[in-house]
Amino acid sequence: MIPAAFDYIRPASLEEACRVLAEADAAGDDVKVLAGGQSLLPLLRLRLAYPAALVDLGRLPEPRGVEDRGDHVFVGALTTHDEVLRSGVVREQVPLLALATATVADPAVRHRGTFGGSMVHADPAGDLPAVALALDCVFVVRSSEGEREVPAAEFFVDYLESALGPGEVLLGVRVPKLGPGWGFHYEKFHRTAQAWAIVGVAAAVRREGGTIGEARIALTNMGPTPVRARATEAALRGLSPAPTGDGDGARDQVRDACGQADSGTSPPADLHAKPDYRRHLARVLTYRAVRAASG
Amino acid sequence: MSEQLDAGLIAERIAESDQLGEPSGAHEVGRARRRKEDARLVTGRTTWTDNIQLPGMLYMAFLRSPMAHARITRVDTSAARARPGVVAVYSGRDLAGEQGSLPCAWPVTDDIVIPDHPPMAVEEVRYAGEAVACVVATDRYKAADALEAIEVDYEPLDAVVDMTEALAEGSPLVHESGNRAFTWKFAGGDIDAAFRDAPVVIERTYVQQRLIPTAMEPRAVVATTDGDGFTLYSATQIPHVLRVMLALTTGIPEHKLRVVAPDVGGGFGSKLQVTAEEVLSLLVTRRLGKPVKWTESRSEGNLTVHHGRDQLQRISLAAERDGRVRGVRVDLLADMGAYLMLVTPGIPLLGAFMYNGIYKIDAYDFTCTGVFTTKMPTDAYRGAGRPEATFAIERAVDELAHELGLDPVEVRRRNWITHQEFPYDTICGLTYDSGNYEAATEKALALFGYDKLRAEQSDRRDRRDPVQLGIGVSTYTEMCGLAPSRVLGSLSYGAGGWEHASVRMLPTGKVEVVTGTSPHGQGHETAWSQIVADALGVPFGDVAVLHGDTAISHKGMDTYGSRSLVVGGVAVLAACEKVKDKARRIAAHMLEASADDIEFSAGSFTVRGTAEGRTIQELALATFAAHDLPDGVEPGLDADATFDPDNFSFPHGTHLCAVEVDTETGACAIRSYVAVDDVGSVVNPLIVEGQVHGGIAQGIGQALFEEAVHDTEGNLLTTTMADYLIPTAADLPDFTTDRTETPATSNPLGVKGVGEAGTIASTPAVVNAIVDALRPYGVHDVRMPCTPERIWRVVSEAGPPASGSGARAGAASAEAPAGTSAEAPASAPGTASAPGSRSGSDSGSGSGSASTRAPGSGEATSSSEGGAR
Incomplete structure (x- = not known):
């Protein structure tokens, strides 16, 4: 398919980008920020989006790269998925991000697509928003007015809608290191390797003695935004995750707790799954994710 | 890095690597040669249709119906004509006088309904995606943009989506003539006897879902004219058939029309077609006198490349308690889509002869009804009718094994033709x-x-x-090597199944092979070279294979149905034999010996019992010079051959x-x-x-x-x-x-x-x-x-x-067999039913029922627990 005509602007700096975006907003122009293009270009080609202009940040030197900042890891918005995957800091300090990023699309897309682009696109079927939500990441947003911080819980507003305002761009994301005792898992259920998740579960579990001290669970594609499985998180606290023999009470309790994983969700219906199946998958996959993260 | 992109170098390396570990002088046939065509393909040095650029070229884009079924009440192209870069805009009405009807070459019954199929819809659209207008512009972007300025008013008509509903009384009609295109029957043996008192009857309904062929290269067409003749480049599997059909459809005389299939990136049957876009490109070129190009997008292709499969299969097996199958009854609904395209109605018939599989059965009864729906027409897709047949019989045999508590391999063993029994005449009239x-x-x-x-x-x-x-x-087995022409004739197909080849000995001893097959990923250039290398005793690298251009390869039946090697490769071999016969006569003349005393081995013709001889390369040069040829022998060693097979071939596995x-x-x-x-x-x-x-x-x-x-x-x-x-x-x-x-x-x-x-x-x-x-x-x-x-x-x-x-046993489950609505909980417990009846699950569950009954009792009994395990 061929996109409708649009203007193309390639600012030389982030400051210029913010200015261009602010001016466009003031003029009432519909502009879109282009980074890796792996989500936006298909929308343009299918003529599902008709922006007046694209502001291409793809060749800016920053914000790009992964930085260890003590209690958190900062990931620049323009860092590609492939760069995230190759980062030793990510693998060691925030492994959940590495686990989820490895499941994003395919190598070609991961070489082009950016970490920040995936977040701002705010597709609830994307893998990274659930990770950000599970880890309580903090989004750092820049505009001509300066910087502001948005917690993950407020960043994903609706289907394909983030908290970015007019004239704002995402600078990067602070990914908290959760410290010792935490285990992680990203459980993705999809039909082919490149396909979006029918349901995904990002889980972080802290072991405390022989029990689950804390669990953070976020679900991919179970509603218009990624969503925390709060009821399950609460129910898991204090349970023994240890895999023991059949009929063991503690084990069944974890399964019971995960049976609430879909509560409060509003899963979509599409060609790959109807809502009741998604709810079922959320329960089963949450159980598997929690077991893997606490194992 | 540039070295990596050098096709010539890669080709050399491929050839070098092929030499490794291979003794020199080995037979070429049977060697795992890497494909000689791959270097140019993987380096992008080849010509695909979309790469072709011609001076003054214009670009076409099609406006397609957003509705499956509607009457077109108005098409206003005036605003689109005013768009920048737009050269012309045509609606179906603009072209109605010259566009003719897309051909169907396989009228399977005398009373088949073949509706008029305008390449561009004029009064009514019958599937979503049908072309209703086109823009011709100076670049493809302007063409795409101008589509949005065309106004079309539609009066919606009822869609016909489900085959069973389409045949029901009172269904909305796709064509005024009704939704039934044809009913084709075929039988062998006494089917009633086979089912009468059969100890076991298995009845099942299977859904062959509609598939989209998804070749890697999208369809693309370039049409051009010099004012007299026309050339059409197309990503097609069938340049030869296409030329004939386009001449008949457009009225362009066949000798003024050249069709070229450049390298083509896959087809799987989807490019075995005469498409609307091919016809319309020629018409537009004829009107404007300029070259035009059209390349589909993937989404456009999903809508408008013909689809595959889409059948509802009812299959019944009558069997003995020991698992031996007595008879097979098949009742098929085949979704034609909205129109009959090149071989649409024939596809299920290609399967009709395969429902017996590899098994010996006494009786067979087959009925197929072709049904019109408001969907993209179906046509050939890899296997074309035979995968459907194999699926049904292999699934049903597994059901039989389960019913009897037998291992599925054992049930097959009890039924299959043993190797001593070949050649074997099947109940379908084929000779395996x-x-x-x-x-x-x-x-x-x-x-x-x-x-x-x-x-x-x-x-x-x-x-x-x-x-x-x-x-x-x-x-499985399958009938391949399409096809003996007389058999195609008996099935009312519009053409033969032969294949043509030319072998040209060039003066320097190199060989050009012209084949009527049209490879689009199959590696004919390599395989044909191997055949020729052995037949003529020339090096593999000295053979070039030409194909896909009707100006070079004037005669052929193209590539589909696993036919190319079995028919076309054999034609190449036959042409080589003729070259050798001629070379033998010339060698005998030069060596002053009798042709009967000339032996051929490894490229040399020698006098029996002597070392005296001439290589085929020497003979090629001598024949080119033509200074000393035997009386009555024309200069040149070239030969043509056309091979028409006597029988199909039957791979199995x-x-x-x-x-x-x-x-x-x-x-x-x-x-x-x-x-x-x-x-x-x-x-x-x-x-x-x-x-x-x-x-x-x-x-x-x-x-x-x-x-x-x-x-x-x-x-x-x-x-x-x-x-x-x-x-x-x-x-x-x-x-x-x-x-x-x-x-x-x-x-x-x-x-x-x-x-x-x-x-x-x-x-x-x-x-x-x-x-x-x-x-x-x-x-x-x-x-x-x-x-x-x-x-x-x-x-x-x-x-x-x-x-x-x-x-x-019991509680099987599957969803409704056709249609798109319900993934409704299936009901149909595995009720037993009387043999031959279609009660129970056929009505809804799509799976079916197994019935067993005590011999002679005449009463259906529950099938729980099948037989002994």
Whole structure:
């Protein structure tokens, strides 16, 4: 398919980008920020989006790269998925991000697509928003007015809608290191390797003695935004995750707790799954994710 | 880096690497030569249709109907004409006087309804995606933009989506003549006798879902004219057939029309077609006098490349208690879509002769009704009718085995034609010339570790493991090498099935081969070179193969139906024999010997018992000079041959698939896959291996992933590859492949064809494995594609598994056989029904019922627990 005509602007700096975006907003122009293009270009080609202009940040030197900042890891918005995957800091300090990023699309897309682009696109079927939500990441947003911080819980507003305002761009994301005792898992259920998740579960579990001290669970594609499985998180606290023999009470309790994983969700219906199946998958996959993260 | 992109260098390296470890002077036929065409393909140095740029070229874009069925009440192109860069805009009405009707070459019955099929809709659209107008502009962007300025008013008409409903009284009509295109019947033996008092009758209904062929290269067309003649470049499988058909359709005289298929990136049958866009490109070029190009997008292709499969199959087996099949009855509905395209009605007939599979049966009865719906027409797709037939019989034989408590391999063994029985005349009137089903099956079982996997399956069943193991068997044969012309004539096909070849000896001793086949990924340049190298005793590298341009290859029947080697390759060999005969006479003259005393070996003609001789290269030069030729011999060693086969060829094989089904999520993973194919003698094992791998992948695609889905209004929902899923390497297991070689007796190469085998065999192997995994849950069918959601629904509706390895009868489940609406809970417990009746689940569940009855009792009894285990 061929996109409708649009203007193309390639600012030389982030400051210029913010200015261009602010001016466009003031003029009432519909502009879109282009980074890796792996989500936006298909929308343009299918003529599902008709922006007046694209502001291409793809060749800016920053914000790009992964930085260890003590209690958190900062990931620049323009860092590609492939760069995230190759980062030793990510693998060691925030492994959940590495686990989820490895499941994003395919190598070609991961070489082009950016970490920040995936977040701002705010597709609830994307893998990274659930990770950000599970880890309580903090989004750092820049505009001509300066910087502001948005917690993950407020960043994903609706289907394909983030908290970015007019004239704002995402600078990067602070990914908290959760410290010792935490285990992680990203459980993705999809039909082919490149396909979006029918349901995904990002889980972080802290072991405390022989029990689950804390669990953070976020679900991919179970509603218009990624969503925390709060009821399950609460129910898991204090349970023994240890895999023991059949009929063991503690084990069944974890399964019971995960049976609430879909509560409060509003899963979509599409060609790959109807809502009741998604709810079922959320329960089963949450159980598997929690077991893997606490194992 | 530039070195890596040098096609010549890569070709050299490929050739060098081929020499490694190969003794010089070895026969070329049988060598795993790497393909000589690949260097230019993988470096992008070749010409695809979309690469062609001509001076003054214009670009076409089509406005397509957003509705499945509507009357066109107004088309206003004036605003689009005013857009920048727009040269012309045409509606169907503008072209109505000259566009003719797209051809159907296979009127399968005398009373078949072949509706008028305008390349561009004039008064009515009958599928979503049908062209209603086109823009011609100076670049493709301007053309695409101007489409949005065309105004079309539609008066919606009722869509006809479901075949069964289409045939019901009072259904909305696709064409005024009704929704039934034809009913074709075929029978052999006494079917009533076979079913009368049959101890076991298996009745099933299977849905062959609609598939989208998804060739890697989208369709593309370039049309140009010099004011007198026309040239059409097209990503087509059939340049020769296309030329004839376009001449008949457009009125451009055949001798003024050249058709070129440059390198073509796959077809799988989808480019065996005369398309609307090809006709319209020629018409527009004729009007404007300028070259035009059109290349489809993937979404446009999903809508408007002809689709494949889409049949509703009712199959009944009558069998003895020992598993021997007495008779097979098949009642088929085949979705034609909105129109009959080139071979649309013939596709199910290609399967009609294959429902007996590899088995000896006494009676057969086949009925096929072609049904019009408001969807894209169906037509050839890899296997074309034969995968459908093989699926139904192989699924039904597994059901029979389950019903009788027998191992599925054992039931096949009790029914198949043994190797001593060839040639074997089947109940369908075919003569299977050769085969050895026992050998292929034994080899496959050994490679698979069948007994060990059965033991593991039993263990998992006993443990009630949430991940169950299933084993699927598929033994297949297919009719390949389309086709003996007289047989095509008897089936009312509009052309013959022969193939043509020319072999030209050039003065320097090099060889040009002109073939009527039209490769689009099959590697004919390599395989034909191997055949010629052996036949003429020339180096492999001294042979060039020319194809795909009617100005170079003037005569041919093109490439489809696993025919190219079996018919076209044999024609090449026959032409080589003629070259040799002529060379022998000239050598005898030069050596002053009798032609009878001339021996040919390794490229040299020598006088028997002497060392005196001439090489074929020397003879080529001498013939070019023509200074001293025998009387009556024309200069030149070139020869033509046309081969028309006497019989089809019958590849066969045994495929075994092990799947793990996660009953908690419905996920299904293929754990191992073994394919032992017998494609006769092999010219190039590497190419055969590639065909088998690709074929299996495509068959797995149907089993697990692919389905063209329409909503109740007839809109295609799977227009992108995010929705129409095809498997990639990451989604497939390693395939273990091997071969047995039972040469075909119907051609001198002993070859049988391999293009479709993998696709035909793999789909039932995978589905049989999934159903086998779920037998403890009482499941006896899962509708294709076996998606996780479908498997989960089938399992959760069936309830908890029966204990142990004994399978539970009853509660099978599947969804409604056709239509798009309900994934409704299936009902249909496995009720027993009287043999021959179609009660019970046919009405809704899409699976069917097995019935057993005590011999002579005449009363249906429950089939629980089948037979002895």
